[in-house]
Amino acid sequence: MKASSTGYRIIKDKLFISGVVLFSFLSIVPLLLILFYIIKNGIAVINWDFLTQLPRPMGEEGGGIINAIVGTLMLIVIACLVSVPVGVTAGIYLNEYRTGKIAESVRMAVEVIMGIPSIIIGIIAYTWIVIPLGSFSALSGGVALAIMMLPVIIKSTEETLKLVPNTLREASLALGVPYSTTIIKVIIPAGLSGIITGILLGVARVAGETAPLLFTAFGNPFMNYNILEPVNSLPLLIFVYATSPYQEWHSLAWGASLVLVVFVLLMNFITKLVTRR
Amino acid sequence: MGTKNTKRYKDRHERKEMIFRGILYLSSVGILLLLIGFFVSLPLDAFESIRKFGIGFAFTRIWDPVAGNFGALVFIVGTLVTSCIALVLSIPFSISIALFLGEYFREGIVSTFLKSAVELLAGIPSIIYGFWGIFVLVPIVIDLEMKLMVINDRILPYGVGILTASVVLTVMIIPYSASIAREVITLVPTDLKEAAYSLGATRFEVIRRVVLPAARSGIIAGIVLSLGRALGETMAITMLIGNANRLPDKLLSLANIFVPINTMASVIANEFAEATDSLHRSSLIYVGLLLFLITMVINITGRYIIKKTSVSIDE
Numbered sequence: 370m371k372a373s374s375t376g377y378r379i380i381k382d383k384l385f386i387s388g389v390v391l392f393s394f395l396s397i398v399p400l401l402l403i404l405f406y407i408i409k410n411g412i413a414v415i416n417w418d419f420l421t422q423l424p425r426p427m428g429e430e431g432g433g434i435i436n437a438i439v440g441t442l443m444l445i446v447i448a449c450l451v452s453v454p455v456g457v458t459a460g461i462y463l464n465e466y467r468t469g470k471i472a473e474s475v476r477m478a479v480e481v482i483m484g485i486p487s488i489i490i491g492i493i494a495y496t497w498i499v500i501p502l503g504s505f506s507a508l509s510g511g512v513a514l515a516i517m518m519l520p521v522i523i524k525s526t527e528e529t530l531k532l533v534p535n536t537l538r539e540a541s542l543a544l545g546v547p548y549s550t551t552i553i554k555v556i557i558p559a560g561l562s563g564i565i566t567g568i569l570l571g572v573a574r575v576a577g578e579t580a581p582l583l584f585t586a587f588g589n590p591f592m593n594y595n596i597l598e599p600v601n602s603l604p605l606l607i608f609v610y611a612t613s614p615y616q617e618w619h620s621l622a623w624g625a626s627l628v629l630v631v632f633v634l635l636m637n638f639i640t641k642l643v644t645r646r
Numbered sequence: 647m648g649t650k651n652t653k654r655y656k657d658r659h660e661r662k663e664m665i666f667r668g669i670l671y672l673s674s675v676g677i678l679l680l681l682i683g684f685f686v687s688l689p690l691d692a693f694e695s696i697r698k699f700g701i702g703f704a705f706t707r708i709w710d711p712v713a714g715n716f717g718a719l720v721f722i723v724g725t726l727v728t729s730c731i732a733l734v735l736s737i738p739f740s741i742s743i744a745l746f747l748g749e750y751f752r753e754g755i756v757s758t759f760l761k762s763a764v765e766l767l768a769g770i771p772s773i774i775y776g777f778w779g780i781f782v783l784v785p786i787v788i789d790l791e792m793k794l795m796v797i798n799d800r801i802l803p804y805g806v807g808i809l810t811a812s813v814v815l816t817v818m819i820i821p822y823s824a825s826i827a828r829e830v831i832t833l834v835p836t837d838l839k840e841a842a843y844s845l846g847a848t849r850f851e852v853i854r855r856v857v858l859p860a861a862r863s864g865i866i867a868g869i870v871l872s873l874g875r876a877l878g879e880t881m882a883i884t885m886l887i888g889n890a891n892r893l894p895d896k897l898l899s900l901a902n903i904f905v906p907i908n909t910m911a912s913v914i915a916n917e918f919a920e921a922t923d924s925l926h927r928s929s930l931i932y933v934g935l936l937l938f939l940i941t942m943v944i945n946i947t948g949r950y951i952i953k954k955t956s957v958s959i960d961e
Contacts, residue, residue, distance in 0.1 A: 378850075378851070386850070388742065389746050389750060390742075392739050392743075396739040396740075396742070396743060396767075399767070400767045402782065406778060407778070454673075455676060458669055458672075458674075459673040459674045459677050461670055462673060465670065471671075471678075472674070475674045478677050478680070480949055481681055481945065482680065484874050485938060485941065485942070486878025486941055487878070487880060488878070488911045489934050493688075495918075496691050497683075497687065523677070547659060547663060548663055548667075549666035549667075552666075576771070577772065577774070579773045579880075580881055580915055583915055583918065584918050587919070604881075607773050608776075608881065611776070611777040622777060629771060629773075633771060634769060637765065
């Protein structure tokens with residue numbers, strides 16, 4: 370190998386670290402720009418009316434996004450009701466039967482479901498729920514989001530329960546406590562914060578999802594509390610308003626984006642707090 | 647009397663345990679059934695299109711809902727081109743972040759800041775990227791097009807197209823490959839690095855000849871997994887790709903970088919809700935089936951590489 374002078378090698382070293390630092394910080398420039406534009410354009414629109422009123426017809430000033438906020442919350446609640454019981458119990462199963470054939474294939478399935486593009490989950494929710502029920506609905510949207518939450522919840526439940534010391538379980542069983550009670554009263558409480566983290570992460574993952582809702586929850590300009598009717602959600606509203614040609618709608622979309630980003634980032638923040646404890 | 651009560655108690659107790667185990671078992675099997683459901687449902691719903699167009703569907707460039715002629719080639723090309731551009735653009739950034747956090751500055755305020763910023767980047771919803779792209783990136787790209795005068799067969803530059811979508815996609819996938827690469831880079835044994843330092847190597851030489859080779863397969867796995875994400879990314883792309891269902895006439899021209907096209911995910915997002923014709927709908931599901939299979943193969947490959955790497959690290 371050709372020997373190069375020490376000075377040259379040191380310069381190369383310095384150049385390389387400068388490159389690493391430069392590229393690292395360049396990649397968060399878009400983040401700062403996105404936050405800057407959303408806050409700048411969003412703050413101007415947000416006021417009490419914006420958060421509590423229904424959208425007005427085109428041409429009228431003002432109007433709000435309350436239907437989308439309520440719709441988003443409805444979808445998240447439905448998604449949690451479906452995914453949390455199934456996800457937590459499946460996670461417990463994976464922790465209890467670590468090496469079984471079923472556990473292995475379930476683990477594999479969880480990885481695959483994790484990687485399925487969200488638009489395809491939308492197609493599935495459409496063919497499984499929208500077609501049989503005959504209409505777009507909050508229920509179908511919630512189920513689509515639940516499918517996206519499931520792998521997150523299962524994985525974090527399994528990972529947390531793995532960390533619960535075996536001595537706890539043995540102590541409980543040694544006292545004659547039945548197996549089911551041991552799990553419900555000892556193992557789950559010990560791993561509760563991890564399970565909650567998983568649920569929050571799942572919510573943060575789906576709260577901003579649009580693709581699976583395009584042909585399930587579908588969107589709705591009115592307020593709706595019926596889970597069998599279409600509902601609006603914040604991402605859907607942003608999509609419709611952002612791609613419309615109207616100036617007023619664009620500013621409403623900026624406001625809705627700010628609300629959505631704050632919600633998603635808050636979820637991530639709470640998750641971090643829970644993990645730290 | 648006493649034994650009878652005990653027996654009844656024991657029966658009830660056992661039944662309760664059985665039910666509990668049954669619930670655990672059912673949930674897990676439910677997950678398997680869910681995945682099997684995808685494999686059964688998608689081909690079934692795409693059956694009309696599969697029967698009519700067969701495997702040639704993937705190589706036909708005509709997509710004409712009015713005449714009832716469907717082929718996915720345009721979308722497959724669109725998906726591959728945008729994903730590959732994004733992948734190549736993202737590599738220097740994600741490897742830099744991985745080296746910054748995993749090798750140069752493992753602790754400290756600056757790296758905590760960078761780490762949280764990258765996490766936020768991953769947390770921002772796709773729709774927000776798309777919306778921001780429309781109002782901030784598109785005008786910039788229009789300017790660029792005007793300056794370069796790459797006006798093919800049209801008069802006004804659109805600003806939406808392959809380049810715009812790829813740039814946003816790049817930003818979106820950086821966090822994924824960066825976080826996996828960082829994990830493997832952190833795992834490179836210190837003895838290896840110290841051995842190289844003791845021979846008089848500079849930090850750059852240690853990174854180039856020890857750290858990166860040792861972490862190579864993990865870094866590749868991260869890139870493969872971020873490709874999986876890029877392929878399935880929908881909303882941001884749908885808003886920025888321009889939604890044109892045809893390939894440019896002259897395929898190998900650099901000006902094509904500004905051309906509007908469609909990806910597999912974006913054509914489904916655009917047309918599915920309006921597809922009333924059953925052949926149109928089943929063709930869209932056929933596109934979805936292809937996308938599902940491609941992303942699954944890519945993801946399983948990535949996981950396989952990771953699994954192999956972590957085994958070799960354990961040994």
